[in-house]
Amino acid sequence: MKILVPIKRVVDYNVKVRVKADNSGVELANVKMSVNPFDEIAIEEAVRLKEAGTATEVIAVSIGPEKAQEQLRTAMAIGADRGILVQTDAPIDLGGVEPLAVAKMLKALVEKETPDLVIMGKQSIDDDSNQTGQMLSALLGWSQGTFASKIELGGDTLKVTREVDGGLETLELKMPAIITTDLRLNEPRYAKLPDIMKAKKKQLDVITPDELGVNVSPRLSIVKVEEPPVRQGGGKVSSVDELIDKLKNEAKVI
Amino acid sequence: MAILVIAEHDNSELKAATLNTLGAAKQIGGDIHVLVAGSGCSGVAEAAAKAEGVSKVLKADAPELEHGLAENVAPVIVELASGYSHILAPASTFGKNVLPRAAALLDVQQISDVSAVIDADTFKRPVYAGNAVATVKSSDSVKLITVRGTTFDAVAAEGGGASIEDIASKGDASLSSYVGTEVTESDRPELTSADIVVSGGRGVGSAENFAIIEKLADKIGAAVGASRAAVDAGYVPNDYQVGQTGKVVAPDLYMAIGISGAIQHLAGMKDSKVIVAINKDEEAPIFSVADYGLVADLFEAVPELEGKL
Numbered sequence: 001m002k003i004l005v006p007i008k009r010v011v012d013y014n015v016k017v018r019v020k021a022d023n024s025g026v027e028l029a030n031v032k033m034s035v036n037p038f039d040e041i042a043i044e045e046a047v048r049l050k051e052a053g054t055a056t057e058v059i060a061v062s063i064g065p066e067k068a069q070e071q072l073r074t075a076m077a078i079g080a081d082r083g084i085l086v087q088t089d090a091p092i093d094l095g096g097v098e099p100l101a102v103a104k105m106l107k108a109l110v111e112k113e114t115p116d117l118v119i120m121g122k123q124s125i126d127d128d129s130n131q132t133g134q135m136l137s138a139l140l141g142w143s144q145g146t147f148a149s150k151i152e153l154g155g156d157t158l159k160v161t162r163e164v165d166g167g168l169e170t171l172e173l174k175m176p177a178i179i180t181t182d183l184r185l186n187e188p189r190y191a192k193l194p195d196i197m198k199a200k201k202k203q204l205d206v207i208t209p210d211e212l213g214v215n216v217s218p219r220l221s222i223v224k225v226e227e228p229p230v231r232q233g234g235g236k237v238s239s240v241d242e243l244i245d246k247l248k249n250e251a252k253v254i
Numbered sequence: 255m256a257i258l259v260i261a262e263h264d265n266s267e268l269k270a271a272t273l274n275t276l277g278a279a280k281q282i283g284g285d286i287h288v289l290v291a292g293s294g295c296s297g298v299a300e301a302a303a304k305a306e307g308v309s310k311v312l313k314a315d316a317p318e319l320e321h322g323l324a325e326n327v328a329p330v331i332v333e334l335a336s337g338y339s340h341i342l343a344p345a346s347t348f349g350k351n352v353l354p355r356a357a358a359l360l361d362v363q364q365i366s367d368v369s370a371v372i373d374a375d376t377f378k379r380p381v382y383a384g385n386a387v388a389t390v391k392s393s394d395s396v397k398l399i400t401v402r403g404t405t406f407d408a409v410a411a412e413g414g415g416a417s418i419e420d421i422a423s424k425g426d427a428s429l430s431s432y433v434g435t436e437v438t439e440s441d442r443p444e445l446t447s448a449d450i451v452v453s454g455g456r457g458v459g460s461a462e463n464f465a466i467i468e469k470l471a472d473k474i475g476a477a478v479g480a481s482r483a484a485v486d487a488g489y490v491p492n493d494y495q496v497g498q499t500g501k502v503v504a505p506d507l508y509m510a511i512g513i514s515g516a517i518q519h520l521a522g523m524k525d526s527k528v529i530v531a532i533n534k535d536e537e538a539p540i541f542s543v544a545d546y547g548l549v550a551d552l553f554e555a556v557p558e559l560e561g562k563l
Contacts, residue, residue, distance in 0.1 A: 016517065017382045026386055094381060094388055099354070100363045127381050127388075128498065129366045130350050134324065135358035143429035144324055146351045149492065159433065163492045164347040165446070165501070170433040171323070183482070183499065184492060219363035223376060223389040231524050233543040240558045243530065246546050251528045253450070253507040254474060254563065 002057045003046040004115040006106055007039035007075055008092065009068040010126045023224040025094050026126075035071045038121025040078070041181040044188040045151070046119050047079030054153055055117075057081050061109055063102055064092045069204060076199035077191035083204040084109065088216060093126035095222035101214060103135035108212035110140060115176070117158070122147050122180040133180035143173035147182040255284035255374070258312075258334060260343040260352070261302050265292045265320065268301040270447040271344035273411060274403035279342055280307050281371040281406070287312060288416075289334065291327050291423075293320035303416040306409040311416050316423035321432035322348055328355035329424035335360050335396055339374065345400035345502075346446075357398040364398040365390060369405040383498040384521030403446060404504035404525055438491045440478075445494070448477035450507045453496055453523070454489070455481035457512020457533060457552055461489045466553070467511060470560040479503065479523075481513045497522035512552045515540025532556065 011017055012032040020027050035043070049055040060075035062068045063086040072083035086105055090096035110118065123130035137144035145151070145160030149168065152159040155175075162169045163182045191199070209216045237243045247254045257279045262269040272288070279286045288302040291314040299313040312334065318326045331352070335341060341356070343349035345367045357364035369387070370378035376391045377399065445451065452474075454467040464484075471478045479501070480494040496503055498521035508526035513519060515531070515538055523529070524543050531544035534551050541547040548555060 011382070013518075017385050019386050026382055098363050100358060100361070103358055123499070125383060125498075128383065129364070131354035131357070131364055131366060134351065134354035137324075138328065138355040138358035141429075144351070144355065145430075146324075147347060162347075164435075165493060166435065167438045167491065167493050168436040170435070171430050172433050173430045174428070182492075184486070219393050220365065220390040221393070223372075223391050225381070225386050225388045228380065228384055228387050231529075231543045233529065233545060234541060234547070235545050236541070236547045236549070238548075240548070240550075240555055240562060243546055243548055243559065244562055247507070247528070247530070251507070251545065253528050 001055045001117065002059065002113065002115040003049060003055045004059050004061060004110060004113055004118045005039070005042050005046045005075065005080060006061045006118070006120045007043065007071055008036040008124045009033050009062060009064045009071045010036045010124050013037055013125055019225055019227050023226060025091065025222065025225050035074050036121050036124045038123060038181050040188045041183070041185050042119040042121055043075045043078045043080060044186050045181065048186065049153070050079065059084065059113055059115065061086070061106065063088065063097060063105055065089060072204055073199050074191065076202045077196040078189060082202055085204065085206045086209055086212065087206050088209055090216060094225065095218060097216050098218050098220060099129050099131035099135055100219065101216040102132050103139055104214045105209060105212050106136045107139045108214060117175065117177055117179065119179045119181065122182055133178050137178040143177045145171060145173050145177060146180045148179050149182050149184045151179055255339040256337060257282055257284050257286050257340040257342060258338045259286060259288045260331065260341065260349065261288050261290045261298065262344050262346055262348050263290065263292060263295065263298040265295045266297055268298050270408065270444070271346050271403045272302070273305060273408035274406045275342050275344045275401045276305055276307060276409040277406035278368065278371060278401045279340070280409060282340055282374055284339065285309050289314065289331065291319045291330050293317050299418050303418050304412050304414050306414050308414050308416040311418045312421045313418055314421050314423050318426035319423055322352065323430050323432065324352045324355045325427040325429040327352050328359060329427070331356040332359045333424060338396055340397045340399060342399050342401055345402050349400045353398055353400055360396065360398070362394045362396060362398050363392070364400070365392060366400050367402050368399050369402045380521070383517055385517065402502060404502050438493050442471060443475065443477045445477045445479055445501055446503055448505055450474055450476035451479050451503050451505045452476045452509045452511065453479035453481065453513060454484055454511050455513030456483035456487060458484060458489060464489050466556050470556055473560050473563055481516070481519045510540050510544070511556060513540055514538045515543065
């Protein structure tokens with residue numbers, strides 16, 4: 001069984017992002033970039049399935065700038081067998097390559113690579129859209145198991161436990177399927193130095209959106225990007241009694 | 255111009271998030287219809303017909319729609335799409351699961367998690383975990399939008415008198431089936447619509463200790479939330495998580511107890527009207543957004559607070 005894992009190069013989750021002075025977007029120059037955390041969970045899950053003997057090959061795919069090769073190397077250090085970069089210089093966070101265009105490119109890649117399962121992050125931590133997996137599933141006419149916290153493969157079906165608003169929901173999906181990962185699916189490993197060295201020698205193909213026959217022009221234009229309104233906090237109380245007094249008589253919320 | 259709002263429900267009750275989504279539809283302006291897709295969902299359709307501003311309810315009642323499976327619900331939305339300028343769903347796990355599937359089938363670039371309506375084509379949405387707000391303008395002929403409920407006032411649940419029209423399901427796609435749900439049993443108010451939320455973080459220390467958070471919540475009729483750290487540590491179930499990747503809440507009063515205030519968590523609660531923080535670390539970032547910060551040991555302060563309220 002082949003597994004395709006789409007991953008995205010995003011601003012590292014520890015970075016406090018800054019809005020550009022001209023309000024055109026978020027400052028990405030000289031900022032640490034990493035694999036989107038949800039995608040890292042997807043790679044880990046696919047690699048575990050390979051280690052368990054269920055999967056035969058794990059292919060990591062990314063759409064982004066030349067430098068996204070770094071994130072594909074990270075995926076291969078965790079254990080993906082090879083990588084494919086669909087290289088584009090268009091922005092991939094805001095006002096450039098959007099989820100629908102990504103889903104179309106992934107569809108073309110799925111048709112070429114014929115995986116049985118696609119595991120990907122539920123959302124990327126830059127534009128926070130939470131759409132691509134569902135869209136890819138729709139375009140392929142496959143089943144979808146979004147926000148997964150557990151998956152169990154059983155031949156031509158897959159049982160997925162999903163993190164939903166009311167608790168946990170379990171669905172049975174017909175294979176092939178798209179899984180999108182939630183935080184508690186697994187805890188990704190740290191790649192070890194020998195694996196990082198080995199990953200450098202793994203196959204990494206670079207192609208273009210044109211080769212996949214997909215038009216990536218955006219449907220949404222970015223009018224502006226702003227800082228969120230700042231909340232005026234910092235007020236202190238010195239005791240529980242003062243807190244109760246303030247809540248009752250000043251804020252009047254109790 | 256007509257707007258279709260996808261109702262969120264459990265076949266017996268219309269979920270409150272639907273009323274906030276209707277609030278967003280009202281701001282866009284136009285004739286507002288509601289789609290109730292489910293099984294044995296007549297009561298929900300009747301409730302939706304009573305909501306303020308709704309002129310028509312479309313009810314698709316079929317066994318394959320019972321559990322809101324995206325593979326079966328999305329085609330119903332797609333079939334209706336040509337009659338609408340906008341299709342809205344709550345940005346809940348239901349809306350997030352179903353709407354992008356319909357959007358892709360319609361070749362539309364969905365706009366997720368909209369927090370403000372500028373005009374019929376232009377919307378604001380938080381990005382980068384709420385550290386930036388993007389204003390985006392759509393060029394698609396029909397706009398598919400998920401709505402961040404906390405930033406729109408709910409319409410009144412009563413007073414409307416819409417007609418109810420039966421429409422057909424598009425059948426069972428036979429791609430997925432429902433196995434079961436592990437519901438977190440609780441008599442407390444729902445997290446996303448509660449007036450007061452009491453949340454605990456890593457500082458609470460254990461699942462057993464979380465009882466003091468719950469006791470305080472029960473005393474004041476609050477919902478219980480948690481930071482990602484508390485959920486990851488196994489103190490509470492996943493659906494307690496407040497934050498950019500969990501639930502977004504904006505109650506009248508939010509009490510953050512033993513929560514340091516990671517960006518991810520702040521994104522999920524900083525629109526609350528009043529924020530209280532109790533933490534023994536006076537440098538904790540949560541204090542920078544709190545109206546009333548109390549630097550104290552939560553194991554002393556919380557029982558005292560509970561006792562005196």
